[in-house]
Amino acid sequence: MTEALVEIDDLKVHFPIKSGLLFDRTVGYVYAVDGVSLTIKRGETYGLVGESGCGKSTLGRGLLRLVEPTSGGITFDGTDVRALKGEQMRQFRRRMQMVFQDPMSSLDPRQSVESLLVEGLKAHGLGASAGERLRSTLDSVGLPASALTKYPHEFSGGQRQRIGIARALVLGPDLIVADEPVSALDVSIQAQVVNLLGDLQDQLGLTYLVIAHDLAVIRHISDTIGVMYLGALVEEAEAGQLYERPLHPYTRALLSAVPIPDPQVEDRRERMLLAGDLPSPANPPSGCRFRTRCPWSQPRCAEERPALRVFDDSGQRVACHFAEEILSGSLLPHEVRPELVRPDADTAAGVEAELIPTRNDIPTP
Numbered sequence: 001m002t003e004a005l006v007e008i009d010d011l012k013v014h015f016p017i018k019s020g021l022l023f024d025r026t027v028g029y030v031y032a033v034d035g036v037s038l039t040i041k042r043g044e045t046y047g048l049v050g051e052s053g054c055g056k057s058t059l060g061r062g063l064l065r066l067v068e069p070t071s072g073g074i075t076f077d078g079t080d081v082r083a084l085k086g087e088q089m090r091q092f093r094r095r096m097q098m099v100f101q102d103p104m105s106s107l108d109p110r111q112s113v114e115s116l117l118v119e120g121l122k123a124h125g126l127g128a129s130a131g132e133r134l135r136s137t138l139d140s141v142g143l144p145a146s147a148l149t150k151y152p153h154e155f156s157g158g159q160r161q162r163i164g165i166a167r168a169l170v171l172g173p174d175l176i177v178a179d180e181p182v183s184a185l186d187v188s189i190q191a192q193v194v195n196l197l198g199d200l201q202d203q204l205g206l207t208y209l210v211i212a213h214d215l216a217v218i219r220h221i222s223d224t225i226g227v228m229y230l231g232a233l234v235e236e237a238e239a240g241q242l243y244e245r246p247l248h249p250y251t252r253a254l255l256s257a258v259p260i261p262d263p264q265v266e267d268r269r270e271r272m273l274l275a276g277d278l279p280s281p282a283n284p285p286s287g288c289r290f291r292t293r294c295p296w297s298q299p300r301c302a303e304e305r306p307a308l309r310v311f312d313d314s315g316q317r318v319a320c321h322f323a324e325e326i327l328s329g330s331l332l333p334h335e336v337r338p339e340l341v342r343p344d345a346d347t348a349a350g351v352e353a354e355l356i357p358t359r360n361d362i363p364t365p
């Protein structure tokens with residue numbers, strides 16, 4: 001499981017902000033994805049996590065070129081994806097499929113399951129061999145062949161997501177980008193769909209990029225986890241390592257929101273809520289983008305954007321100037337001053353006043 005299937009190199013997806021009566025003037029950009037480099041190994045599940053609006057979906061869509069990247073490289077199984085033109089790209093896309101969050105809005109309600117599944121096959125010239133392929137694909141997602149003549153509204157949410165997965169699978173992809181695949185489902189159903197994804201991966205040797213806004217969902221299924229904040233990766237590690245030793249303050253905040261089902265560990269759990277909203281990706285803070293919400297931020301953080309660097313032999317990567325000091329406890333979080341929280345302030349002087357007022361203990365690395 002060491003060979004790279006996907007290599008993303010300094011990928012940027014910037015959306016122009018238009019203004020004027022005819023929308024012909026570009027007045028700025030939304031820096032939705034702003035320099036992400038990562039590798040997804042063949043057969044692994046790469047979990048991408050971060051709060052809503054940090055650019056996860058745009059990264060997934062940029063990888064499949066469903067939105068055109070502004071710059072950067074994408075290599076898929078040795079092929080330079082960004083160099084592929086029209087028809088070549090369309091054919092290639094068969095190998096990279098997407099499963100969406102809300103199956104109700106991603107499945108056309110007027111189409112039967114058969115027609116939904118055949119659509120993709122026809123587009124790739126595989127319509128002739130459809131019959132058996134459709135039945136075996138439905139079987140692999142746990143639905144009977146009789147589902148073929150039904151329509152999306154005749155199914156439960158979980159079954160609809162199985163149809164969404166079948167639609168991706170029927171083309172025989174190598175990679176599935178699953179964007180919040182279970183967040184629209186009841187908690188009781190989520191585990192079934194997560195297990196199904198795991199079984200399919202074992203049977204078919206699939207590689208997954210799973211996008212989620214909280215760590216609870218992806219902690220059990222991911223081999224590697226990348227934590228994204230405001231268009232960039234702030235940390236990446238093997239999943240167990242990330243839980244064992246989160247290095248970036250943002251990862252610590254995300255992890256502290258995940259309850260632990262052991263009362264003793266739960267009592268000791270570090271709690272750290274994030275104050276303020278995600279700053280606008282059209283006007284990100286200078287330097288470290290997390291500094292306006294970081295309890296450990298220092299003047300240097302406003303001046304210099306930290307690179308995602310390898311932390312030690314574990315391969316864990318972190319984008320924080322002070323990861324060592326925070327881990328060792330030699331740098332302590334700022335004092336809490338909730339009345340001064342100004343999450344949108346963007347100056348070094350404002351940093352101390354914007355800090356997060358929510359820790360109830362000193363970090364225990």
Ligand SMILES: Nc1ncnc2c1ncn2[C@@H]1O[C@H](COP(=O)(O)OP(=O)(O)OP(=O)(O)O)[C@@H](O)[C@H]1O
Pocket residue numbers: 015030031032050051052053054055056057058059213281
């Ligand atoms: N087509 C677009 N045009 C302009 N801005 C966009 C477009 N698509 C996304 N954005 C903006 O890019 C930023 C990142 O959005 P994205 O959907 O990738 O985030 P996300 O982390 O996946 O969030 P969510 O979980 O809510 O989908 C947001 O500020 C969003 O408004």
